[in-house]
Every structure is written in C-alpha cells, then in structure tokens.
Amino acid sequence: MRNRESWNARRPAAPAGDAPADLVLTGGRVHVFDEGDHLAQAIAVRAGRIVRVGHDREVAPLIGPGTREIPLRGRAVLPGINDSHLHGVWLGAMWPHLLMDALTAGAADTPPPPAPALRTSADRRAAILRTRDLLAALGVTSYTEPGLGPGEDGGDTGCFGSAALADYAQLAAEGELAARVTALLLFGELDGPGSADAFSAGLREFAAPAEVPGWFRVAGVKIFADGIPPMRSAWVCEPYPDGTHGGLLIDGDSAEQRLHRLTGMIHAAHAAGHQIGVHSTGDRTSAAVVSALGAALADDPRAARHYLIHGDLLPPGTLAEMAAAGIGLNTQPGIAVATRHLLHDTLGAHTLARMCPTRDALDAGVDVCLSSDSPVLTPDWRRGVVAAVTRAGVDGSVCGADQRLAVREALRAYTVTPARQDGAESWKGSLEPGKVADLCVLAADPLRVEVEALPQVPIELTVVDGRVVYEAASRG
Known part of the structure; x- marks a missing residue:
C-alpha cells in the first residue's frame, strides 16, 4: 500500500519574525486568491516562503540591506x-x-x-x-x-x-x-x-x-x-x-x-x-x-x-x-x-x-x-x-x-x-503568508484587460520557492 501522507505534513514551517526579507515586490496589484479574494500592493519572501502580504507600508519594514526589492509600478502578481x-x-x-x-x-x-x-x-x-x-x-x-x-x-x-x-x-x-x-x-x-x-x-x-x-x-x-x-x-x-x-x-x-x-x-x-x-x-x-x-x-x-x-x-x-x-x-x-x-x-x-x-x-x-x-x-x-x-x-x-x-x-x-x-492547498496555490513563494508577475492586470488581449500581456517574472526562475530581458 502506498504512503497516504500528503505533501502537506512534510513542508517546513514558514520563517517567523521581522528579519529582512530576501525578496520584496512593491507597488503592484497582488492577487492573493485567498477565500476573500483580497488585493494587496506588496509581498515579501524569506527562505522560500511568503512572510507578509499587504500595503507597501506594511511590507517596507522587511526591506534590509540584502533584500532584493522589485518595484512593480502597477504590474500584477498572481499565484504561480x-x-x-x-x-x-x-x-x-x-x-x-x-x-x-x-x-x-x-x-x-x-x-x-x-x-x-x-x-x-x-x-x-x-x-x-x-x-x-x-x-x-x-x-x-x-x-x-x-x-x-x-x-x-x-x-x-x-x-x-x-x-x-x-x-x-x-x-x-x-x-x-x-x-x-x-x-x-x-x-x-x-x-x-x-x-x-x-x-x-x-x-x-x-x-x-x-x-x-x-x-x-x-x-x-x-x-x-x-x-x-x-x-x-x-x-x-x-x-x-x-x-x-x-x-x-x-x-x-x-x-x-x-x-x-x-x-x-x-x-x-x-x-x-x-x-x-x-x-x-x-x-x-x-x-x-x-x-x-x-x-x-x-x-x-x-x-x-x-x-x-x-x-x-x-x-x-x-x-x-x-x-x-x-x-x-x-x-x-x-x-x-x-x-x-x-x-x-x-x-x-x-x-x-x-x-x-x-x-x-x-x-x-x-x-x-x-x-x-x-x-x-x-x-x-x-x-x-x-x-x-x-x-x-x-x-x-x-x-x-x-x-x-x-x-x-x-x-x-x-x-x-x-x-x-494536488492535496497541497495548505502550502501552495495562493499568496498567503506561510505558503511557498510561487508566483508570476504580469505586465498588466488580467482582470483589467479585455480577455481576448490576455495572451499579449507579457509575463515578466516567475518565482518558485522564492527563487527567480525566469525574468524577462526587458525588465528593469
């Protein structure tokens, strides 16, 4: 018989505290996709996990000397x-x-x-x-x-x-x-x-x-x-x-x-x-x-x-x-x-x-x-x-x-x-604190463009487990 234990039980706990984040994205339209479908401006990532999602001012304290900060300038963030x-x-x-x-x-x-x-x-x-x-x-x-x-x-x-x-x-x-x-x-x-x-x-x-x-x-x-x-x-x-x-x-x-x-x-x-x-x-x-x-x-x-x-x-x-x-x-x-x-x-x-x-x-x-x-x-x-x-x-x-x-x-x-x-909803699929930092950044908000034009909206950044795995060459 196969082991019925899901991935959920084997994921590490989210990093706690107010230590500086590894990656912070600010000034965007962050679609959390939680139960309330909340919209945020910024998101902070540490050790592969999302540690804070909210307004820019709420995330700003996690920006330290070693943090990579990416200004979104209105671009959209979706769960991966x-x-x-x-x-x-x-x-x-x-x-x-x-x-x-x-x-x-x-x-x-x-x-x-x-x-x-x-x-x-x-x-x-x-x-x-x-x-x-x-x-x-x-x-x-x-x-x-x-x-x-x-x-x-x-x-x-x-x-x-x-x-x-x-x-x-x-x-x-x-x-x-x-x-x-x-x-x-x-x-x-x-x-x-x-x-x-x-x-x-x-x-x-x-x-x-x-x-x-x-x-x-x-x-x-x-x-x-x-x-x-x-x-x-x-x-x-x-x-x-x-x-x-x-x-x-x-x-x-x-x-x-x-x-x-x-x-x-x-x-x-x-x-x-x-x-x-x-x-x-x-x-x-x-x-x-x-x-x-x-x-x-x-x-x-x-x-x-x-x-x-x-x-x-x-x-x-x-x-x-x-x-x-x-x-x-x-x-x-x-x-x-x-x-x-x-x-x-x-x-x-x-x-x-x-x-x-x-x-x-x-x-x-x-x-x-x-x-x-x-x-x-x-x-x-x-x-x-x-x-x-x-x-x-x-x-x-x-x-x-x-x-x-x-x-x-x-x-x-x-x-x-x-x-x-996947039996993994406790640790991925939305941009909530504690979940893995899997996300993508689009040049425009898919909920604000004509749907027929969505395939022409560039994907500018892909992050998996807090690591940037794709970055468009035109990004600044």
Whole structure:
C-alpha cells in the first residue's frame, strides 16, 4: 500500500519574525486568491516562503540591506500557475509543434507534427529541461504529468514509460526542476486499450521512485476508461450518426464485463491509497466512473482527490454525484473549441452545446481545474483562460456559450483549485503568508484587460520557492 501522507505534513514551517526579507515586490496589484479574494500592493519572501502580504507600508519594514526589492509600478502578481494536466516529456520532445495546430489554424491540409522518439535518459532529460524552460517563461510553477509507467515501456515515442519517472526524480534530487511535478502512474497504453489484469499486477509489483519533497511526487494512477467523441470512441447514451455508442477501453467480452473490470480497477486503486485520475469523455462512461468512485469512497472515506479527466459530456445528475462525493473535474475548454466543427458532425448541435460543462460543474459545487493537455494544446495558460471565458474559436464561432466562466473563476482554476487536486492547498496555490513563494508577475492586470488581449500581456517574472526562475530581458 502506498504512503497516504500528503505533501502537506512534510513542508517546513514558514520563517517567523521581522528579519529582512530576501525578496520584496512593491507597488503592484497582488492577487492573493485567498477565500476573500483580497488585493494587496506588496509581498515579501524569506527562505522560500511568503512572510507578509499587504500595503507597501506594511511590507517596507522587511526591506534590509540584502533584500532584493522589485518595484512593480502597477504590474500584477498572481499565484504561480499550476497546469494540472500537461505531458512534460512529450511537450519537450515536440515543441513547438502541437497536436491541435491544424485545427486551431483552420487548415485541414496541415501535416501532423513529427512523432518523437526518445531512446535514452539523456533524450528524456533534455525534453524535461526544455519543458522546464518553456513553462518558467509562462509563469507555470507546478504541473501534473498525467500518465507515466510500465504500460508504455514499449511505446514508440519513449515519452511515457516508467524510465521517465526515474529521470524526473533524479532531476528533482539534483535541483534541476523549476516547477513542482506531480505524476500519475500508467499501467496501460496511453489513449489505448487497458488490461484489468495488467493494472492489478502494476498495483502489486511496480515500485515508483521515491518522492523528492516539494518537487516530485507520484500521487496515484491514471485510467483510460474510453476514447474521445470525434473518433466515436467515447461511450455515450445517444448514438452517433452511424448508430454506434462507442465503448469502454478496458478488456472484456461484453460491455457488462468491461464495466465490471473498470469498477474493480477503481476499487483496487483506491484501496491501495492512490489518487485516481480517469480519462472519461462520454456521458455513459462518466456516469459509470463516478458511481464506481463514489462507491469506493463510501467503503473507505478519505480525502482522495479523485477526478475525471476531460469530462466532455457530464449531465446534471452526474455533476451532482461528483459534488457530493468530492470528485473533481480536470478539463480543457480549448479542446472543445478547437474540435467544435468535428463535434458538430459527430454529436449534433444540441449535444455540442453541453460539451465541457465548466459553468454547470462550478454551479453544482464541483472543483474545476483548467489545464492544457499540452502538447495537445499550447501550454500558454493565457490562451486557456480565453477559451474558458469566451468559448470562441478563431473564426468567432462559439462552443457552449452557456458554459462560459468569469476571468477570476478561470484564474482560480489554474491556481487555487489545482493545489487542492494536488492535496497541497495548505502550502501552495495562493499568496498567503506561510505558503511557498510561487508566483508570476504580469505586465498588466488580467482582470483589467479585455480577455481576448490576455495572451499579449507579457509575463515578466516567475518565482518558485522564492527563487527567480525566469525574468524577462526587458525588465528593469
């Protein structure tokens, strides 16, 4: 059984007293993102922790001879961005190519990006470090690597096997990471069929690398329950135009047997102490997964932080069950926006309007995390916020207008809520005293600009654990 103790209990206490700070930012718009959504002017950091947030005059006494003071001059400070579903090795191997390039550009004849082929530890480390530098420049201070493990040890790309876990752990131990990484284990193929027997064997036999506190942790497992709607492989209640309903990816001779095995996998992973992230897109799949997760939690109640990944089709009843059981949703409105024309042909206009129901989920009380699924979409969270708030494509067409979020809601879904998904809300995700100093500085306040202009607002500074990991060359 895995150690169920969260990162929370192993974080050092915040430095106390009025000793000079290491870093002070003054004269800005500091979005604390605490429960009251307070706005401050200044923030002080010592020994990797936030020690004071408030008006400039409240922070000024912590400025000493060795303090680095950065005048913000009205710029905005946000908690560090947490991309809670991003394939770091794959992204580093593919960048600057993205899987959705052709769809977002509206060019049907755009060739697919080249497939990576990482063969050695040096290849994988180089990809991880490339992602490190890319994300640091985007203000990303945490991310979840959603699926690395023995199920992909024979994979062609080399991006998802268990060796990548060891590379992450080694880089973390060497102090080479610039973002905190949470990983989910993968005991089947990425986006492919899964074996219940192989999953059970993985739970029993696979030894994940040891945690590097605060920097790398294997939190649980990922299960691919079904496919995706555009390929008609999501398990849905209403038939596709060809009369099919899709199905589960778990092995079995019948739909009933596949469902029984999926339920068993969920119960076994929960009993082993894992957090469970389930790739689930069809409404029929999600109803079954939520029922199984809810039953597992009822048998063994604990703060497991289980969640659905994507959750393209989630009817109100399923959302209500998720809220009641504390099951989260990790989703990407940008995928629905980018594939809206394909989805219209596959699901129809009525169903398309219900795709990626972020508004309904929040209103139902479900924890909603926004993420990139990069390199499917760009890792630029600013574009993710635009997609969540406008639900509009480059041609102006809208996918799910009723599901739009407010800018503040979208920002919290990239900061505060992912910290809860990580089980780390006591020490990261907001800019409150005592929490780690993970933050990013933007040239303008994202809550004061037109949301469509947000991707053009420069990110000028990224701080992780009190250390500057990115500083724009133009900053003074």
